[in-house]
Amino acid sequence: MGSRGIPSNYGGYETLMEELAPRLCELGYDVTVYCRSHYVSRDLDEYKGVRLVVLPTIKTKHLDTPVHTFLSCLDAVRRRFDAALIVNSANAIFVPILRVGRIRTALHVDGLEQERSKWGGIGRAVYRWSERFAGYSCHRLVTDARTIESHYLERYGFESTMIPYGVDSAPVEGTDTLERLGLAPGRYFLYVSRFEPENNPHRVAAAYRDVKTDLPLVMVGDAPYSSRLIEAMKREADHRVLFPGAIYGDGYRQLQSGALAYIQATEVGGTHPALVEAMGYGNCVLVHRNPENLEVAGDSALYYDVHDAPSLIDLLQQIADDHELAKELGDRAETWARTRYSWERVTRQYDELFRSMLPQQTARHRARGLSAD
Numbered sequence: 001m002g003s004r005g006i007p008s009n010y011g012g013y014e015t016l017m018e019e020l021a022p023r024l025c026e027l028g029y030d031v032t033v034y035c036r037s038h039y040v041s042r043d044l045d046e047y048k049g050v051r052l053v054v055l056p057t058i059k060t061k062h063l064d065t066p067v068h069t070f071l072s073c074l075d076a077v078r079r080r081f082d083a084a085l086i087v088n089s090a091n092a093i094f095v096p097i098l099r100v101g102r103i104r105t106a107l108h109v110d111g112l113e114q115e116r117s118k119w120g121g122i123g124r125a126v127y128r129w130s131e132r133f134a135g136y137s138c139h140r141l142v143t144d145a146r147t148i149e150s151h152y153l154e155r156y157g158f159e160s161t162m163i164p165y166g167v168d169s170a171p172v173e174g175t176d177t178l179e180r181l182g183l184a185p186g187r188y189f190l191y192v193s194r195f196e197p198e199n200n201p202h203r204v205a206a207a208y209r210d211v212k213t214d215l216p217l218v219m220v221g222d223a224p225y226s227s228r229l230i231e232a233m234k235r236e237a238d239h240r241v242l243f244p245g246a247i248y249g250d251g252y253r254q255l256q257s258g259a260l261a262y263i264q265a266t267e268v269g270g271t272h273p274a275l276v277e278a279m280g281y282g283n284c285v286l287v288h289r290n291p292e293n294l295e296v297a298g299d300s301a302l303y304y305d306v307h308d309a310p311s312l313i314d315l316l317q318q319i320a321d322d323h324e325l326a327k328e329l330g331d332r333a334e335t336w337a338r339t340r341y342s343w344e345r346v347t348r349q350y351d352e353l354f355r356s357m358l359p360q361q362t363a364r365h366r367a368r369g370l371s372a373d
Contacts, residue, residue, distance in 0.1 A: 001034055001069050001072045001073060001076070001084060001085070001086040001087070001091060001094070002065060002069050002086050002087040002088035002090075002091045002108075003016070003017050003033075003034075003087055003088075004035065004036050004039040004040070005017070005033060005034065005035025005036055005039050005040040005052065005054070006018040006021065006033050006035065006040070006047055006050065006052070007040075007047060007248070007249070008248055009039060009246070009248055011194060011273075012110070012165065012269075012272065012273045012274075013087045013088065013108075013110070015165070015273045016087070016108075016165060016273070017033055017087075019166060019168070019343045019346075020343070020346065020347060020350060021033050021048075021050040022047075022048040022049055022050055023343060023344070023347040024347060024350065024351070025048070025049040025050060026049075027347070027351055029354075030051075031049075031050050031051065032050070032051040032052070032053055032076075032079070032081070033047075033050050033051070033052055033053070034052075034053050034054075034055060034068070034072040034075070034076075035052050035053065035054045035055070036054070036055070036056075036057050036064070036068050037054050037055065037056045037057065038057070038059050040052065040054050041054070042054045053072075053075060055068060055071045055072060055075065056068075056071070057071070061224075065088060065090060065091065066090065066091070066093075066094075069086070069088075069091045069094050070094055070097075073094045073095075073097040073098055074097065076098060076101070076103060077097060077098065077100070077101030077103065080101070080102075080103075081103050082103070082104065082358055083103065083104045083105070083106070083354050083357055083358055084098055084103050084104070084105045084106070085105075085106050085108065085142075085350075086098075086105060086106070086107050086108065086138070087107075087108040087110065088108070088109075088110065089107070089109040089110065089130045089131055089134050090130045091107070091130075092107060092130045092133045092134040092137045092138070093130065093133065093137075095107060095137035095138050096137060099137075104139045104357040104358060105137075105138045105139050105140075106138060106139065106140040106141075106142050106161075106353060106354075106357065107134055107137065107138035107140070107141055107142065108142040108143075108144070109131070109134055109141060109142065109143060109148065109152070109160075110143075110144060110148070110269065110270055131152070131155075131156065132156060134152070134158065135152065135156055135157075135158030135159075135160075139357050140160075140161055140353060140356075140357055141158055141159070141160035141161070142160060142161050142162075142163055142353070143160045143161070143162050143163075143270065144162070144163060144164050144165060144270040144271040145162070145164065145270035145271045145292050145295055145296070146162060146295055147270070147291045147292050147295055148160075148162075148270045148292070149162045161349075161353055163346060163349045163350060163353070164270075164271045164276070164296075164340075164341055164346065165271045165272075165273045165276050165341065165346065166276065166341050166342050166343035166344075166345065166346040167276045167277050167279070167280030167281075167337055167341050167342065167343070168280070168342070168343050169257075169277075169280035169281050169282070169334070169337070169338070172250065172253045172254050172256075172257045172281075174250065174254060175254060175258070176251075176254070177247065177250070177251035177254045177255060178254055178255070178258055181218065181242060181244055182216075183216065183218065183255075183258065185258040186258065186259075186260050186323065187215055187216075187260060188215055188216045188217070188218050188258075188259060188260060189208075189215060189216070189217045189218065189259065189260060189261050189262075189263060189316065189319075189320075190217075190218050190220070190255055190256065190259035190261070190262045190263070190278070190283070191204050191217065191218070191219045191220065191221075191262070191263045191265070192220045192221060192252075192255075192256075192262070192274040192278075193221050193264075193265070193266060193272075193274060194221055194222070194223045194226075195219075195221050195222055195223040195226050195229060195230050195233070196223050196226050196229070197226070197229060198266065198267045198268045199221075199265060199266045199267070199268075200265035200266070200267065200288070200306045201219060201221065201229075201230075201233060201265070202229060202232065202233040202236075203265060203306050203307075203309065203312075204217075204219070204263055204265050204306075204312070205217070205219060205233050205236070205237040205241050206236065206237075206309065207309045207312045207313050207316065208237075208238070208240065208241055208316065209237075209238050210309075210313045211313055211316045211317050211320060212317065212320075213240075213316075213317070213320035213321075214240070215240070215260065215320055216240050216241070216242050217240060217241045217242070217263075218242045218244065218255065218259075219241060219242065219243050220244060220245070220246065220247050220252070220255060221245075221246055222245055222246045253281075256277055256278055256281040256283065257281045257282075259278070259281075259283050260283075260284065260319065260320075260323065260326050261283060261284040261285070261286055261316075261319045261326050261330075262274075262275075262278035262283040262284070262285050262286070263285075263286045263312075263316075264278070264285060264286070264287040264288060264293060264297075264301075265288050265306045265312075266288065266293070267288065267290060267306065269292060270292055271292070271295075271296050272292075272293070272296065275287065275293065275296055275297065276296060276337060276341050278333070279296075279297065279300065279301075279333040279334065279336060279337035279341075280334060280337040280338065280341065281334070282330040282331060282333065282334035283330050283333060284302070284319060284325075284326040284327070284329040284330045284333065285297055285300070285301045285302070285329070285333050286301070286302050286303075286304060286312070286315050286316065286319070287301040287302070287303055287304075288303070288304060288305065288306040289303040289304065289305060297333070297336070298336055299332075299336075300329070300332045300333040300335070300336035300337075301329075301333065302315050302318075302319075302329065
């Protein structure tokens with residue numbers, strides 16, 4: 001509970017649900033994903049073997065997630081699921097509803113949301129309180145990076161199960177998305193993220209003005225609550241920067257598999273799905289140096305400081321001038337991702353998690369139902 005639903009059309013939590021839920025179904029679980037009515041059509045009640053329950057919410061920055069999760073928890077208790085997976089630490093307050101309904105619950109807390117600049121004082125206070133309450137509210141706490149796991153253990157004494165995101169880097173057929181955007185394989189830089197301040201799309205676009213190349217920079221993403229940032233970024237970007245909006249599914253995979261290099265500029269969060277995916281598709285990855293990103297990319301990436309524009313400009317220029325180096329680093333990143341991240345491995349870890357949460361007899365039969373919102 002807590003995601004916008006599937007098919008994925010927003011961010012990391014939605015990617016997790018779309019990849020995980022069908023694979024759990026293949027293992028014999030009966031899985032329900034709760035979806036928000038302004039992201040998923042009410043007419044859609046099934047997706048890849050997963051049951052969908054589409055519920056309303058109040059579409060504002062502060063009420064969208066909590067209202068929907070509250071309604072989802074009430075519905076889940078009525079359906080009497082054996083276990084639930086809730087994402088987003090702010091939803092910790094609703095876990096007691098599920099406990100009253102005797103639903104064993106895992107809470108996925110992701111990164112340190114209170115550090116995101118889009119939240120004002122009230123929003124940050126809610127996330128700080130939710131962090132403290134998270135470990136008490138649920139049966140299992142789930143983190144997606146060792147740095148986040150250490151944060152909860154060292155600050156609050158909460159132990160957690162660390163399960164990262166995965167990647168399925170199967171060959172991609174077709175190039176229609178590239179053709180639509182006027183792109184050639186291996187002849188563009190790629191940036192993918194929500195256009196929010198701590199993801200630094202504006203800094204990446206600004207740095208690209210000083211890179212001497214005719215290669216385009218494709219900036220994939222959007223954000224519902226950052227209109228001023230987005231308008232200013234687009235206004236100041238030069239003609240080589242393309243803003244195609246948010247792209248999902250095969251189009252997104254085509255872009256990942258065809259890029260010369262991928263730029264990761266995030267400062268907040270745990271394991272970022274787009275970075276793992278970029279590595280899995282054999283991209284040379286240029287990554288902002290912080291503990292979470294270092295953990296994910298290891299020695300397979302080139303690093304810069306997003307607040308030091310020349311460090312990013314130098315790397316972009318280096319790769320623009322040396323495509324053989326980009327290929328060598330891309331091969332290294334693909335090997336790194338293949339050995340550490342895969343959705344099959346992630347699914348096995350969640351299978352083990354739910355087995356450990358459920359009574360022995362129920363776990364042996366894979367559960368009557370498993371809720372994932």
